[in-house]
Amino acid sequence: GAVVSQHPSWVICKSGTSVKIECRSLDFQATTMFWYRQFPKQSLMLMATSNEGSKATYEQGVEKDKFLINHASLTLSTLTVTSAHPEDSSFYICSAWRVTSGPNYEQYFGPGTRLTVT
Amino acid sequence: SQQGEEDPQALSIQEGENATMNCSYKTSINNLQWYRQNSGRGLVHLILIRSNEREKHSGRLRVTLDTSKKSSSLLITASRAADTASYFCATDLMYSGGGADGLTFGKGTHLIIQP
Numbered sequence: 001g002a003v004v005s006q007h008p009s010w011v012i013c014k015s016g017t018s019v020k021i022e023c024r025s026l027d028f029q030a031t032t033m034f035w036y037r038q039f040p041k042q043s044l045m046l047m048a049t050s051n052e053g054s055k056a057t058y059e060q061g062v063e064k065d066k067f068l069i070n071h072a073s074l075t076l077s078t079l080t081v082t083s084a085h086p087e088d089s090s091f092y093i094c095s096a097w098r099v100t101s102g103p104n105y106e107q108y109f110g111p112g113t114r115l116t117v118t
Numbered sequence: 119s120q121q122g123e124e125d126p127q128a129l130s131i132q133e134g135e136n137a138t139m140n141c142s143y144k145t146s147i148n149n150l151q152w153y154r155q156n157s158g159r160g161l162v163h164l165i166l167i168r169s170n171e172r173e174k175h176s177g178r179l180r181v182t183l184d185t186s187k188k189s190s191s192l193l194i195t196a197s198r199a200a201d202t203a204s205y206f207c208a209t210d211l212m213y214s215g216g217g218a219d220g221l222t223f224g225k226g227t228h229l230i231i232q233p
Contacts, residue, residue, distance in 0.1 A: 034220045038123075044161075046220040093160065095221075107221065109223060111155075111160035 002028050004096045006110035013084055013117055020080045021113045023094030029074035030096035034107070035067075050077040076081040086118045091115075123224055130230040137194045141207030142187075148179070149211050150183055152192050154203045161206075164192070197227040198232045216226060 003026040013019050014061040023033055036044040050068055056069035066088075068080040077096075081084045082087055093112040099105045123142050131137055141150070152164040167174045167183045174181045180193040194201055208221040222230065 036220075036223075043225045044208075044221075044223045046222065049220055091158075107164075109161045109163070114158070 002026075002096070002098055002106070002108045004094065004108045004110040006092075006094055006113050007112060009111060010114040011116070013115070015085055015117055016083055018080055018082045019084055019115060020078055021092055021094075021098070021115075023077045023079070023110050024077045025096040025098075025108070028098050030077075031074060032078040032097040033071060034095045034097070035077075035079050036071065036095070038093060038094045038112075040091075044093060047079075081115065084115070086117045089115055089117045101111070105112060124191045124205070124227045125224065126227055128148075128228045128230070131197060131233060132232050133143050133189070133197055133199055135197055137201070137229055137231075139190060139205055141224050142189045142190070143207075143209050143222075144188065145211060150181075150190050151208045152179075152181060152190075153206045153208060154222075155206065155226075156203045157165075175199075176208075194229075197229075199230045199231050202229060202231045204228045 005018040005024045005026055007022045009103045011019055026042050037047050038044045046059050047062045050069045050071040052071045058064045066082055071077040091112050091114050095107045096108045097105055097107050121208045125140050130143055147169055149168050150167055151187050153161045154164055155161050165176050165179055165181050167181050170198045178195045183190045204226045207224045210219045
């Protein structure tokens, strides 16, 4: 099956610094990727839609200047958390969208990146 | 707010029993999917049911979809200790004009299987 990887799998950073998380589709091209955030004991919330070659679309309440998304190639999207604060500590999960046949498609999730801001 | 709502929020049963989780959503959908997540880990895709399907089976899993009630259920039969995890339903909305859509996740059911 299709594989999506994330790097790093976990990261600890100091408050005020920036952290970049990568999401790669390893065996297929993904024009669209999604970024989700999951706080402890909560569900996943869609943060933004990342489109290759164009600006990301952010969900309501997600600060686009704080969460910078770059989808420069068909296999890589990056999420940069700028000026991170402890409240940004969360599990960040990406997914890649792949058309399977006709109108059908599937989303493949990465393993997630746990960010801890101290 | 999240579209999907699962109930119960937590469920504890004995190994070997069946576990049923329910999910409700608010608007018309293309597909509904169920995922499992072990504590602190990534998502495992369990099953996808399309809006024109009513029931689907995969091993010990049985999923139903009632679009008139905007609800779905996930049944795990003959539960095992390894089934202990959080289970989420996720929907993608009907849209026109092409393009991909992110998933809307329910709040999840935390399932504990007592050995």
